[in-house]
Amino acid sequence: MKETTGTAVRGIAARTEADTGREAAVAELFEIHHLPLVRLAVLLGADDAEDVVAEAFYQLYRRWPRLRSPEAAATYLRSVVVNLTRMRIRHLQVVRKHAARSGDDHAYVASGEERAVLRDDQKALVDAVRALPARQREALVLRFWLDLRESEIADAMGITAGSVKVHVSRGMAALSRVLEERR
Known part of the structure; x- marks a missing residue:
């Protein structure tokens, strides 16, 4: 015992x-x-x-x-x-x-957290990013905000690295079009 x-x-x-x-x-x-x-x-x-x-x-x-x-x-x-x-x-x-x-x-x-995190000069870009389809937005944020590699983005999103490339490419093209229109 x-x-x-x-x-x-x-x-x-x-x-x-x-x-x-x-x-x-x-x-x-x-x-x-x-x-x-x-x-x-x-x-x-x-x-x-x-x-x-x-x-x-x-x-x-x-x-x-x-x-x-x-x-x-x-x-x-x-x-x-x-x-x-x-x-x-x-x-x-x-x-x-x-x-x-x-x-x-x-x-x-917008929540208080959003207003605290974002500065005025970022609002146009954030609005354009928000208008993107969810997968493109996620891929761009993970790539350019967190500076992750394609393999890390693929793990985070649960998709292949090739799909990450497609989402980033399409997202960048859409952002370019929207931001050019605003000029």
Whole structure:
């Protein structure tokens, strides 16, 4: 009986030590990546960027033991932010479609996070980026805002590197057309 109790105590101590290591690693990642991830979510069109990033860190914390390696955590966070933003935008589109049908027409109102992150001189570009299809917008933001390689963008978006090239190319062409029209 005493041996079983000792084994159980050692197992609890090992789990407590692992949890402490996980908490420290996630806290360090939070310090480094929180603001860039909020900016990423805003640029991808999230109206609740802070909530998206908080959910991403929660998912990282829950899935920490299943990560390939601690170095994969930043890539995982970006991927979760992209996917959560995509899901929330789809949800908002459905809500707005139903609101429009019922005659309840609400205009888009920028969140405080968006207004704090964006300066006036960036608004024209951000408006043009927002007008892009979701996949093109995501590919451009990941490529030029976060300066990720095609393989990293493909991982974050869940597509092939060739598809990334297509989305970036089409997005750049569309942005060029829109910005030329504004001149």
